[in-house]
Amino acid sequence: MNKIKRIKGTQDVLPGEVHNWQKLEAVIHSTMSIFNYREMRTPVFESTELFARGIGRLTDIVSKEMYSFEDRGKKQITLKPEMTAPIIRAYLEHNLKTQAPLQKVYYISSLFRQENPQAGRLRQFNQFGAEAIGADAAELDTELIQLALAVFAKLGIEGLKLEINTVGDTECREPYKIILKEYLRPVLDQYCEDCRKRFDGNPLRILDCKKENCRTLNRNAPKLSDHLCSGCDEHFTKLQDTLRAGGIAWSHNPYLVRGLDYYTRTVFEITSSDLGSQNAICGGGRYDLLAEQLGGPPTAAVGFAAGIERTLMVMGRQGLLSEQPGRLQVFVAPLGDAAAAVATEWVTKLRAMGYRTDRDYLGRSVKAQMREANRQRAQMVFLLGDEELKQKNFSVKEMDNGTQKSVSFSEIGPYLSDFFKHEK
Numbered sequence: 001m002n003k004i005k006r007i008k009g010t011q012d013v014l015p016g017e018v019h020n021w022q023k024l025e026a027v028i029h030s031t032m033s034i035f036n037y038r039e040m041r042t043p044v045f046e047s048t049e050l051f052a053r054g055i056g057r058l059t060d061i062v063s064k065e066m067y068s069f070e071d072r073g074k075k076q077i078t079l080k081p082e083m084t085a086p087i088i089r090a091y092l093e094h095n096l097k098t099q100a101p102l103q104k105v106y107y108i109s110s111l112f113r114q115e116n117p118q119a120g121r122l123r124q125f126n127q128f129g130a131e132a133i134g135a136d137a138a139e140l141d142t143e144l145i146q147l148a149l150a151v152f153a154k155l156g157i158e159g160l161k162l163e164i165n166t167v168g169d170t171e172c173r174e175p176y177k178i179i180l181k182e183y184l185r186p187v188l189d190q191y192c193e194d195c196r197k198r199f200d201g202n203p204l205r206i207l208d209c210k211k212e213n214c215r216t217l218n219r220n221a222p223k224l225s226d227h228l229c230s231g232c233d234e235h236f237t238k239l240q241d242t243l244r245a246g247g248i249a250w251s252h253n254p255y256l257v258r259g260l261d262y263y264t265r266t267v268f269e270i271t272s273s274d275l276g277s278q279n280a281i282c283g284g285g286r287y288d289l290l291a292e293q294l295g296g297p298p299t300a301a302v303g304f305a306a307g308i309e310r311t312l313m314v315m316g317r318q319g320l321l322s323e324q325p326g327r328l329q330v331f332v333a334p335l336g337d338a339a340a341a342v343a344t345e346w347v348t349k350l351r352a353m354g355y356r357t358d359r360d361y362l363g364r365s366v367k368a369q370m371r372e373a374n375r376q377r378a379q380m381v382f383l384l385g386d387e388e389l390k391q392k393n394f395s396v397k398e399m400d401n402g403t404q405k406s407v408s409f410s411e412i413g414p415y416l417s418d419f420f421k422h423e424k
């Protein structure tokens with residue numbers, strides 16, 4: 001029979017590499033906790049309508065990339081392509097506003113988009129992110145940026161760049177769109193096909209086009225930052241003042257608009273030169289209109305999302321991934337049936353004492369068991385043969401210095417706590 005293989009655009013995280021994922025996740029959990037954000041988990045699938053309304057029907061995600069299907073009950077279902085809409089959906093559904101006027105939440109989640117695997121894009125990928133729901137203060141936008149940067153800093157990642165911009169709100173964005181379209185109309189035929197499609201529904205996205213020719217044309221386009229209403233102008237100034245106060249370096253990129261329709265005012269992107277052309281590792285912004293689009297009351301909110309695979313890729317290029325997981329502390333090597341039974345008792349005891357312990361299950365020779373202990377980088381091996389059983393002791397081999405000694409069963413506890421005293 002043919003071997004069944006994984007679906008293109010999906011990946012397995014194998015035992016030899018998962019420790020780097022766990023390290024990243026541990027840093028995310030601890031940093032979020034320091035910033036007083038609490039984890040939130042939402043279902044893998046939602047009503048398709050949530051994303052159509054939340055992200056916007058005209059975005060690439062909704063129009064081309066969603067994993068949508070009809071279930072057996074004829075409901076339109078979508079595997080979540082991003083986390084912000086589900087979190088706001090849950091926030092509204094559970095009326096979280098009544099628990100706290102400002103909710104600060106974070107997530108680590110798998111997401112799904114039907115992207116082109118030939119281009120190295122994953123169809124199931126992972127993101128972490130945070131959302132602060134219930135305040136429009138620019139200081140909060142700064143906090144989200146600080147939070148994202150703090151996670152990357154704790155991982156040891158260097159050389160990241162922060163770009164910020166404002167995309168205004170309905171008051172100033174609609175008049176600006178008219179000004180922008182007036183500029184674009186006479187030169188539109190020089191833009192790429194995607195841009196020409198964006199002209200009617202979402203002309204702001206033209207500013208975001210990564211194609212060289214479109215970028216050149218955009219250089220003369222009117223900038224939204226020159227057409228802000230006074231509220232948005234103040235907010236953007238305050239954002240920059242508080243970033244300065246927080247000691248954060250940034251640059252203002254007037255062409256940064258981010259892909260999604262729901263952003264208002266602040267947008268930002270953190271990029272790494274270690275990622276090549278698709279160099280964003282994290283993006284975010286304010287989305288004060290999303291809750292209303294989902295049928296809730298006006299609710300100011302700001303958040304970010306960061307790619308976990310991309311973060312790991314940057315860590316890899318900066319030499320921050322470790323080749324091997326933590327070492328095994330004790331390998332118990334029994335010889336013969338009687339010893340094997342006693343080994344079971346000792347493995348149980350050692351694990352209860354908190355030592356990372358394993359043993360042989362394959363009835364291997366001493367030599368093969370020592371090879372296995374080496375492969376697992378065990379710090380010590382407890383040899384247990386007939387002689388040791390009689391004497392009620394182990395022949396202990398300390399693997400790093402090669403010394404071998406007898407330690408009686410009754411002395412094992414004190415011996416181990418002395419040996420590992422620097423690790424605990």
Ligand SMILES: [Zn+2]
Binds near residue numbers: 192195
């Ligand atoms: Zn273009």
Ligand SMILES: [Zn+2]
Binds near residue numbers: 172
């Ligand atoms: Zn405005």
